[in-house]
Amino acid sequence: MKNSFNIVAVFSGIDTLLRGIEVLRESGMNNFIVYSPIPHHDIENVLHRKKSPVRIFTLVGAITGFISGWVLTIGSVMNYPLIVGGKPLISVPPFGVIAYILTILFGVLATMIGFLINARFPRLNLDKNYDERFSSDHFGIQIFCDNSEVNKYKEMMTEVGAIEVRNT
Amino acid sequence: MSFKLTYTQTDLDLTQTLNKPNRWYYVCLILLAFGVAWGAFSWYHQIFSGIGVAGKNNPVGWYLYITTFVFWVGIAHSGTLISAILFLFRVKWRASVYRSAEAVTVFGLATAGLFPLLHMGRVWVFYWTMPYPQMGGLFPNFRSPLIWDVFAISTYLTVSSIFFITGMVPDVAIVRDKVRGWRKKLYSLLAQGWQGTDIQWKHYTSAYVFLAALATPLVISVHSIVSWDFAMSIIPGWHSTIFAPYFVAGAIHSGLAMVILILIPMRNAFRLHAYITAHHLESLAKFLLFTASIVGFAYTIEVFIAWYSGNPWERAIFLYRAFGDYWWTFWALFVCNLFIPQLFWFKKFRRNISFLIIVSIAVTIGMWFERFVIITTSLAHDFDPYSWGLPSLTLTEIGIVIGSFSWFFFLFMIFAKTLPVVSMWEVKEQLEPPKVG
Numbered sequence: 361m362k363n364s365f366n367i368v369a370v371f372s373g374i375d376t377l378l379r380g381i382e383v384l385r386e387s388g389m390n391n392f393i394v395y396s397p398i399p400h401h402d403i404e405n406v407l408h409r410k411k412s413p414v415r416i417f418t419l420v421g422a423i424t425g426f427i428s429g430w431v432l433t434i435g436s437v438m439n440y441p442l443i444v445g446g447k448p449l450i451s452v453p454p455f456g457v458i459a460y461i462l463t464i465l466f467g468v469l470a471t472m473i474g475f476l477i478n479a480r481f482p483r484l485n486l487d488k489n490y491d492e493r494f495s496s497d498h499f500g501i502q503i504f505c506d507n508s509e510v511n512k513y514k515e516m517m518t519e520v521g522a523i524e525v526r527n528t
Numbered sequence: 529m530s531f532k533l534t535y536t537q538t539d540l541d542l543t544q545t546l547n548k549p550n551r552w553y554y555v556c557l558i559l560l561a562f563g564v565a566w567g568a569f570s571w572y573h574q575i576f577s578g579i580g581v582a583g584k585n586n587p588v589g590w591y592l593y594i595t596t597f598v599f600w601v602g603i604a605h606s607g608t609l610i611s612a613i614l615f616l617f618r619v620k621w622r623a624s625v626y627r628s629a630e631a632v633t634v635f636g637l638a639t640a641g642l643f644p645l646l647h648m649g650r651v652w653v654f655y656w657t658m659p660y661p662q663m664g665g666l667f668p669n670f671r672s673p674l675i676w677d678v679f680a681i682s683t684y685l686t687v688s689s690i691f692f693i694t695g696m697v698p699d700v701a702i703v704r705d706k707v708r709g710w711r712k713k714l715y716s717l718l719a720q721g722w723q724g725t726d727i728q729w730k731h732y733t734s735a736y737v738f739l740a741a742l743a744t745p746l747v748i749s750v751h752s753i754v755s756w757d758f759a760m761s762i763i764p765g766w767h768s769t770i771f772a773p774y775f776v777a778g779a780i781h782s783g784l785a786m787v788i789l790i791l792i793p794m795r796n797a798f799r800l801h802a803y804i805t806a807h808h809l810e811s812l813a814k815f816l817l818f819t820a821s822i823v824g825f826a827y828t829i830e831v832f833i834a835w836y837s838g839n840p841w842e843r844a845i846f847l848y849r850a851f852g853d854y855w856w857t858f859w860a861l862f863v864c865n866l867f868i869p870q871l872f873w874f875k876k877f878r879r880n881i882s883f884l885i886i887v888s889i890a891v892t893i894g895m896w897f898e899r900f901v902i903i904t905t906s907l908a909h910d911f912d913p914y915s916w917g918l919p920s921l922t923l924t925e926i927g928i929v930i931g932s933f934s935w936f937f938f939l940f941m942i943f944a945k946t947l948p949v950v951s952m953w954e955v956k957e958q959l960e961p962p963k964v965g
Contacts, residue, residue, distance in 0.1 A: 373964035397535060397702075398956050399729040407726055412734035418742070432659060436667035444669055454671040457753065458679055464746045465683040468739060472690055475735035479728045483721030490723050492705035495698070497535035497962055521964055 365510050367503040367527045368489045369517035374400065376521035377499040381406045383516055384503065395491070395500035414474040421470020422463050429459025489528055533802060535956050542699075542952045543706050545798045549945050560938040567931010570924045571646060579649040581924045588907045588919040590647075596929050597643030598899040599782065600636050600936070601681065601754050602775075605747060606783025607633025608688055611695070612743040615736075621811050623954040624803045628794065629787045630692045631949075635939040636786075637685040639932050644678075646928055673756040680753040687746055691739050697722050698732075699948040751779040758902065764841040765849070765906035768833075774826035781819035781865065782895035785888040788812050790940065792885055794949060803950050806879055813878040816891065820869035823898075827862060841911055848909045849901055853918060857897045858905075864894025 371377040377394070384392055385406070396403055433455035441449055475481065487502075494500050501522075503513050510527050517525045533541075574581050584591035607629040614622035645651050657678045661667050668675045701722035704715035722728065755775035758766040768774075788809065795804040834846040849858045868890045871877040878884070909916050943949070 371964075372962060374961040375963045375965050394726040395724050396726065396729065397698075397724060398953050398961070399733050400957075400961065403726060404730070409726065409730055412731045414731055414734040415738065418738045422742075433670045436659075436661070436670065440661075440665050440667065442666070444671060447671055451671050454676070457676045457749075458670055460749060461676070461679045461683050461746075461753075464742050464749075465686065467742045468687045468690060471735050471738045471742070472694070475694075475731050479731040481720060481722075481728065486716075486721060486723060494724055495702045495705045495722075496539050 365505055365507055365527055366489050367505065367510060367513050367517070367525065368491065369501045369503070369514075369522035370491055370493065370524040371499040371501070371521065372497075372523050373521070374402065374499060377501070378402055378406055379520040380501050380517055380522060383520055384501070384513075387516065389503065389505070389513070391505070392501055392503040395494035395502070397495055397497060397499075412478060414471060414478060417470045417474025417477075418467050421473075422467035424470070425462040425464070425466025426459050428466065429462035430455060432462070433458050533955075533959055535959065535962060538952055538955050538959070539702055539706065541800070541802065542948055542950050542955070543703055545800075545949055546703065546707075546945065546947075553941070553945065557938065557941055560934045560941065563930055563934025564938055565931075566927045567929075567934060570927030570931060574646075574924050574928075575651060581922060583920040583922040583925050585917065585919055587910065587915050587917050588904055590903050590907060591919045592900075592921075592925045592929055593643050593647040595896065595899045595903050596932055597640050597647070598754055598775075598903070599896045600640035600643070600932065601751060602779035602782045602895060602899075603786045603936075604633045604636030604640060604684070604688070604783065605751060605776070605779035606787045607631070607636070608684075608691065608743050608747045609780055609783065610787065611691065612740040612747065615740045616744060620958055621808050623958055624800075624805075624808055624950055625787065625791060625812070626954075627695065627951045628790055628949055629783075630688065630695065631940060631943050632783065632786055632790060633688045634685070634692050635936050635943070636783075637681065637688060638939060639936045641681060641685060642932065642935075673753065673760045676753045677757055680750045684746060684750045687739075687743055691743055694732075694736065694739060695951060696947060698724065698953040699951060702952050703948060748776055751775045758906075763906045763910055764839075765845040765902065768830065770826060770829060770833075774823075774830075777819055777822035777826060778865075778895060778898060781816065781823050782892060784812055784816045784819060785891035785895070788816070788884055788888040789892065792881060794944060798944075798949065800950060803955060809881070809884055810875075810878045813872045813884060813887075816887070817869055817872040820866055820872075820891075824862075824866035827866065845906060845909060849905045852905065852909065854901065854905055854908075857901050861894045861898045861901060864890040865898060868894075 369380060371380060377396075381392075381394065381403070384390075385408075394403060394407065434450055437449045443449065489502055491498065491500060501517065503517075505513055514525045514527065582591070582593070584593070607626075610622060610629040611626040611633075614626070644657070645654055648654060656662055657668065657675070659668055659670075659675070659679075670676075697719060700715055701719040701724065704712060704719045707715060752772035752775065755771035759768055759771035761767060791804055791809070791812075795801060831846055834842045837843075849855070868887055871883070872887070877887075904919065908918055
């Protein structure tokens with residue numbers, strides 16, 4: 361994603377931000393990220409990003425937890441076969457409780473791992489182009505482009521209504 | 529619900545909760561610290577003198593500690609319920625109240641988790657409850673509901689904490705961008721580099737949906753499992769198939785009452801009337817009325833089945849509960865949990881802040897008595913008159929119970945002044961985004 365130049369355009373409204381994203385996509389530029397204080401369906405719709413793969417992590421984690429629950433309970437009684445209270449060694453209903461809980465636990469932990477990996481999170485330092493207004497009431501687009509395209513994209517962002525455009 | 533607010537105003541209003549507290553805050557904090565110290569000293573006394581200093585005895589081996597444990601697990605149910613289930617159903621009024629409710633969950637569990645330790649005669653071997661082969665390759669007995677409980681409570685604490693922290697990250701980033709100096713460094717660390725990029729939001733919202741979807745069945749299962757600590761035994765008054773839904777409804781009932789009790793003073797102290805409106809409190813009151821009705825139905829069915837089953841021991845225990853040594857606690861739970869909340873059928877009571885507080889206190893007390901009645905009376909009066917007996921109330925136990933309440937509110941007070949008590953980014957989601965054109 362990292363090209364030689366970064367352009368940061370700051371928008372004070374979501375309507376101008378959406379126009380900015382649209383013109384970038386129309387020009388064939390897809391190498392940019394959007395900053396927003398909230399997740400918004402309109403932004404998602406114009407970005408056409410792929411679905412998050414976090415759900416795969418959740419599924420794999422939950423299945424692993426389910427299997428682990430049965431392996432832990434059945435494995436422990438088979439390892440040391442001891443009849444307790446006249447119950448069968450492999451007691452399905454009580455062992456199912458453990459499997460159920462571990463399904464959820466592993467599913468949640470895997471979801472978190474999936475989120476951390478995919479969002480490249482946590483990170484110690486903020487991007488040098490990050491603007492503190494982006495967490496409050498402003499929106500932003502950061503464009504990664506070559507030296508020759510800097511002026512073109514800066515003009516493009518100014519035309520759609522960016523209140524501030526800078527490059528680094 | 530639609531707020532007549534802006535993004536900027538929301539940030540200003542909801543970050544002012546983190547400003548320097550006034551002297552009353554410190555007074556409350558010191559009083560609570562004394563309560564915690566009393567509880568800690570009582571525990572110290574119990575460890576060094578022996579478990580006999582607690583009033584529990586044979587036959588009532590589960591007394592105030594397990595009563596209070598179940599009470600706090602119940603309190604912990606409202607948060608994830610309000611947060612996860614209402615999130616999945618896209619209920620808009622959730623945004624203003626869920627953060628505090630989740631804090632109630634996490635701190636409720638942090639309090640409840642102490643009680644199995646407090647209850648142990650030899651707390652230094654608490655790790656024997658963990659699932660590993662302790663002696664000669666022997667694992668704990670996975671058929672025991674007590675081991676299910678260890679799994680359920682520790683999983684619930686883990687999941688609730690993850691859900692709580694994850695929901696807060698974008699808000700902590702807002703605070704990070706507003707403060708300066710050492711606080712900026714602290715909140716930068718807590719925000720973990722959150723920038724609100726579309727990529728972060730995409731994975732974040734996806735993860736949040738799955739966390740909510742996984743937390744919801746967990747809420748239902750945790751108190752079901754707590755109820756099976758009792759229902760899996762054959763003690764009269766415990767051995768009942770209704771226990772799981774009955775406990776879950778009761779847990780939500782007490783949790784909602786605690787959330788109302790915490791929201792109202794917080795709303796006044798931080799002047800959050802634009803965010804926690806009368807509509808929010810009324811919605812919670814309606815929810816409380818709903819859970820009161822389920823709990824009332826469960827009480828009635830229990831009594832009916834005791835008579836209808838023809839089981840003499842079941843009948844005996846319910847007659848004992850109603851007219852025996854602890855008769856007043858039995859009637860108190862009907863009055864507090866069922867009858868008083870029925871006034872919420874009328875709008876004027878739902879909209880009356882003082883009345884909301886009174887009902888919430890009544891339900892909180894009533895739900896503690898519910899657990900007391902279930903646990904103590906069944907053990908005190910089981911099958912054989914030879915083994916009947918009563919526990920004695922001791923200062924050590926009272927100290928620990930008061931210490932637990934102090935501990936819970938102490939944690940909440942610290943939270944209220946260090947982290948945003950209302951979700952800023954989700955309140956903003958309810959607003960019209962800023963537009964130029």
